[in-house]
Amino acid sequence: MLPTGNRIQVSILVAARNEEENIERCLQSLHELNFPKENIEIIIGDDDSDDRTYELVSQFIIDKPAFKLIKITSQVAGLKGKANVLAQLAHEAKGEYFFYCDADIVVQPIWISQMLGHFKPETGVVIGITRMKHIHMLADLLSMEWLFALTATRFFSLLKIPITGMGNNMAVTREAYFAIGGYEKIGFSIVEDYTLFMSIVKEGYGFTMAYKPEVISISEPMNTFPELLRQRKRWMHGVMQSYWLTRLSLFVSSLIVPILLVISIWFPINVLSSIIQYYVLVTGISLTAVFMLKQYDLWKAALLFWFYMVSIGLIMLVNYYLPSKTIWKGREY
Template sequence: MAFDSIENRHARISILVAARNEEQNIERCLQSLNALRFPEGEIEILIGDDNSDDHTALLVHQFCIDKPQFKYHKITSQLAGLKGKANVLAQLAHFATGDYFFYCDADIAVKPGWVAEMLPHFKPNTGVVVGLTRMKKSHFLADLLSMEWLFALTVTRFFSLLKIPITGMGNNMAVSREAYFAIGGYEKIGFSIVEDYALFIAIADSRFDFQMAYKEEVLSISEPVNTFSELLKQRRRWMQGVMQSFWVTKLSLFVSSLIVPLLFLVSLWLPIDPITSVIQYYLLITVISLIAIIMLKQPDLWKAALLFWFYMVSIGPIMLVNYYSPGKTVWKGREY
């Protein structure tokens, strides 16, 4: 359904982008937002600069100089109880004039039809719509990370059909203005290092419905982490979101992370063949992965789909150990 359908053609859209020290990525993001297919007078793009100390501000100003729909906001103050990205997005929400708030990260490139394809998922009582994301094609680790995202989002899609809320995604998500302010916004939610999950759950737990846009047209492209140490830092933050999430999400993490040793352990008491069970588990995960790349038209990931099981059973235990190890979470140069 296109953006000019009867029920959506008069909607005004605000896109909220929080940026901190994103001089390597911000121009790519802005170029993709500038290429969106949507009526110019009905869209605004708000960039909240989280007190960057690199050239982010200069690059944004240079890009936006002849584009009135882009609006730069330097965020130096802090709302009570908020910090980091949640603080930036909370303040941008008060600058926004749209009927719907669309969220993407500064290292994301959206597709031209992103807004037009997400918007029809807002039914009369829908408060939040979650999109899709994969990594930019660059190296095999990026392919495995893409497969990880698409696998998780495919599982999330299944649970969304059962009306079980799993998670939001701050790099590709939209909320209605009505729902955002009805739950009190980030000021009422409070600080969370996984602010996207906190917002999604707050809306899903309220009187509003949630939807998932499971289609290739809304698939955004993220810059991948390039080293294992960067991956560990990223996952330490993500794990905080998982541990705050719905019990299905937490249970699936522990089961997927520990299922191989658990199968061998259980075989000591029950008459099961652990080798056969492991093979069946591999086939299940691989079939879901292949279904995901077929439905979302990502054929370049077929090798990653065949090897994804090995990555998943390896990264799971590593994430658990990393999460429970002493130390602080570092995000955008700040400790939490």
């Protein structure tokens, strides 16, 4: 799908709040995209940051006409946070396609062209792949978590079963976005990417997944356990709103050991053998993702991932049901 003329074909929309540590890496990767500059625009919405995000973006884009920075200080249609920013950026965008990436993401130079290649006439949304920067074992386990979940998402997408979208690596058509009324019609959600994806699918548009190494974006990982808990509190809202199969998978994977122990009371099953079989299944899927997506540095994490998965799943469930506020980017939801 090659660009023609001097019109804007792709609008990249980036919501940023308090991202002074990450934003320049993101902007540099967007600047290095291998796509005609006259056919692309990059719009950054600063979500009323109280650090140096706005200043750093302003300095970076001063001599780069493809970039545009907007200070977001008001709310539209009762929206908050990232959804509010993206709703306003959509009305500034001129492109036929809206591409989304987070402010802590680094994209590959061929990201745009590779994602565009997955759009067909009926397609409304294309989902990409994201992993974490390779800096420590926790980051690798988080990467493996992403790749495992996205591999499952890929499988179900082939069966035309919608699982989820990803706000840090996703593209939608302008037509599909405004056909559903945009974020103003969707309403506020702390998991705005999932609600956008599902709204487009429910409107009758097709969806697909760009399951290939060429579209993999690199995210900054959570570096502490409290950070991870805050992030997962938010994610769990998305899981609990998602397709029933996703919810069931979370509960089964998180509670597999006690489930097997309970079952063994009434049925003659070998609990240890069942756990080993489950480990082999999960590890097999993990290694398949590692090799299919050519992320060979994650092979050790793939072997350890089962232990992480059953632990973090249970922690996520407990954390979700605890009576506490969801805090994200310094705001309570």
